[in-house]
Amino acid sequence: MYKSSAADLLAKALNKPAEETIKQIERPKQLQHGDYAFPCFALAKEKRQSPQTIAAELAAELSHEAFSAITAVGGYVNFTLDKKLAGSRVLKDIHQQRAAYGSTAIGKGQTVAIDLSSPNIAKPFSMGHLRSTVIGNSISLLLEKQGYGVVRINHVGDWGTQFGKLICAYEKWGEEEKVRANTIPELLKLYVRFHEEAAQDEQLEQEGRDWFRKLEQGDAYANKLWSWFRDVSMEEFGRVYELMGVHFDSDAGEAFYNDKMERVVEELEQKELLSLSEGAQVVRLDEYDLPPSLIKKKDGATLYATRDLAAAIYRKETYQFSKSLYVVGHEQRLHFQQLKIVLNKMGYDWAEGINHIPFGMVLQDGKKMSTRKGKLVLxxxxxxxxxxxxxxxxxxxxxxxxxxxxxxxxxxxxxxxxxxxxxxxxxxxxxxxxxxxxxxxxxxxxxxxxxxxxxxxxxxxxxxxxxxxxxxxxxxxxxxxxxxxxxxxxxxxxxxxxxxxxxxxxxxxxxxxxxxxxxxxxxxxxxxxxxxxxxxxxxxxxxxxxxxxxxxxxxxxxxx
CATH class of the missing domain: 1.10.730.10 (Isoleucyl-tRNA Synthetase; Domain 1)
Structure with a gap:
């Protein structure tokens, strides 16, 4: 409010749009220098005067009841609020508005889909997933305060080759009674052991891939184990989310999109966007100086990109979002660049509303925490x-x-x-x-x-x-x-x-x-x-x- 008043005064005196002057107004680092400051350095060339002279002339010309003083200090025009007037007004506003103070209707009528948290099932909820969860939750609350409708999506990692590896490990070394008694920690031990053993026996990796292929093909036994792992994991995650006060509107994970990917592949084919690269199907992004987006492996298996394309289209059709945010670590920057470009190439102009919100990692002794090596803080x-x-x-x-x-x-x-x-x-x-x-x-x-x-x-x-x-x-x-x-x-x-x-x-x-x-x-x-x-x-x-x-x-x- 008062910043706008200062911007309007400056705009009138300088014959410039208020939208331009308000962007240049700063807050002095020290309160004794006033409440707002307008730097005159950019005007020096235009007016052929020193910033100090411009500031002095502006300060002498400006006045407003909201400001007890408007003074020139160096090359700045400093605005000092009337403490009695401004203090009374802000206390009155807060008393009347309570928790609504600071709210706006900027996002009224618009929906934001936000992908956050998204831990992998059959693994413990580690400190590594804290960041996406709490940053995403806070962004959701901030957007709601700006009037947006927010759809919180927990895109859990419940599909992929790692589940073939886990089923393989369970078959080789798992004991049902022990796993049922202490499911997540026991599954983590099996997962870690698989990678330790696979480092000595290359055949294990192939066995893991074979089990995942069975899962993809609907094998009843593989599916039974996968469902058990998922149900127990979601129950455990729910306990942690409740403790943190975090809720979701959807927990449709990667597996949810299994029957929605073929449509994406067909559409890419129809629009002549698919190319073959060493037997794999890809969308080339050479014109963007980016590596190709992998859609299908040589063996026909789908990848993250296929799934995220299907998810983006589903979310747009379901929620009609104006923005779709992905609160995911910065190491996935390339993936989301590719996702947005491929959607654009498919002709979806709404892809402009997709934004990756990156964040740094939680490190332990300067190194990334690793599930494979069992280096986790729960x-x-x-x-x-x-x-x-x-x-x-x-x-x-x-x-x-x-x-x-x-x-x-x-x-x-x-x-x-x-x-x-x-x-x-x-x-x-x-x-x-x-x-x-x-x-x-x-x-x-x-x-x-x-x-x-x-x-x-x-x-x-x-x-x-x-x-x-x-x-x-x-x-x-x-x-x-x-x-x-x-x-x-x-x-x-x-x-x-x-x-x-x-x-x-x-x-x-x-x-x-x-x-x-x-x-x-x-x-x-x-x-x-x-x-x-x-x-x-x-x-x-x-x-x-x-x-x-x-x-x-x-x-x-x-x-x-």
Whole structure:
């Protein structure tokens, strides 16, 4: 709102479109330099004047009731908001809108399909799948806040040669009783053993391929084992998702598209897009300087590309999406480039709405975690440890806390999720249980504790809540907070546009730090004529922290 006011003033003075000037407006790094800054360096060549002269002339010409000062500093025009006016307005907006503060209708009437999580069945839910799950879930929440309808799809890996290998391993070394008693860990042992043995015996790889071919051809025994592995895996995944508060609208995995791929192959043939390459059927992408997209192997087996083409077409026909997002690691960048281009070559203009949202890996000792080698950190074990640590802290510091178990769950899970989401998604993360479970510093529990502190203050001063008029003194003392509250809608919008939940994580840390600094300097509940304004500040902080955490998929306990 105020940024638009500054842009309109500048546009009128410079005779330029407001859409152009608003893109150039920045936020000064230090509050004492104002709330918005307009750099004049790009205008120097056009006007044949120094940036300093342009800034000085603009500052002398501009005025608006929302700004207490418009000044020139170096080559910038700095806009300083009227703290009383802007502070009162933002507190009123938050009090009236509550959780809706920061929402828009930008995506109204549009649907986004989002492919996230997608673990492989018959394998444990490892830390490696945490990133896709929590980043995808947070992006879904951000898009919903922008008014989009979101369809969350868990495209589980329930097909492929690895299942032939697993069936082969089960047949050779599996014991039904042991597997039924402890299914996922036992299946993982068998999978790891297969690759260890195959390194010494090349024939094993062929046996694995033979079992997968039986599965593809509908062999009853192979299908029975596959169904068992899938059912048990989905049950286990469901337990972890429930713990994290993540839900899906579809869990149609790779196998769901088995009867939908032939249509894709036929269409590619009809449109003369298929070529033979060493016996395999491919779509050539030479004009894009990319390797060909493999559609069918020499033996007629389909590949990821075939399946993802079928899935993309099915999702468009089923959900009529305006955007289709794939929250998948950055190592799959080429695959999604090829997918989009092949769909375009097939004549599907809606393929422009397909976007790969890449992210970095969770590393252990600087290396990628590997299922084949059994080098995994299990997500449910990490969550359990985090919850147990939170429960221990509560028992020591607040043994009489109501709903201790539920609060411990919210804090423990929140610690793990926040540790991931505070990093820019494209960066790799080194797995460290110690860092993840810390409760001080830039952590989820720190933000949750700040929210609980604000709620405790509100409970004591509840009769004064609702007053949003800010006096000069309160406005000045609370300005670091009020300034951040004003930024929340823009932060949400930018996080949604860039598919970057880390912007929300950084924001709630900044707001929590600003509030704790204020709490340390100001006697908030002191009974004087400014009490109502101070309580309104606390109320706004509690509301925005809760909503910020919600957008990260994290709960905000009212007591800790």
């Amino acid at each position: 997500l449910d074990k990490v969550l359990e440890q985090a919850i147990q640590l939170a429960a221990t802290n509560i028992a020591e510091k607040n043994p009489n806390l109501p709903d201790k178990e539920e609060v411990a769950r919210q804090v423990g899970v929140g610690a793990v999720l926040f540790h991931d989401l505070k990093h820019e998604r494209i960066h790799d993360i080194e797995f460290s249980l110690e860092d993840m479970l810390r409760v001080e510093g830039e952590t989820g529990p720190y933000v949750q504790y700040t929210h609980a502190r604000a709620c405790t203050l509100l409970a004591k001063g509840s009769e004064f809540a609702g007053s949003s008029e800010v006096d000069e003194e309160t406005g000045a003392a609370a300005w670091p907070i009020l300034s951040l509250l004003l930024q929340f809608p823009d932060t949400v919008g930018n996080a949604a546009i860039n598919y970057d939940p880390s912007r929300i994580a950084k924001y709630v840390i900044d707001l929590a730090q600003a509030f704790n600094s204020y709490y340390g300097k100001v006697r908030i509940l002191e009974e004087d004529d400014k009490l109502g304004a101070r309580v309104a500040v606390v109320e706004a902080v509690a509301s925005v922290l809760e909503e910020g955490l919600r957008l990260l998929g994290i709960r905000a306990p009212r007591q800790m």
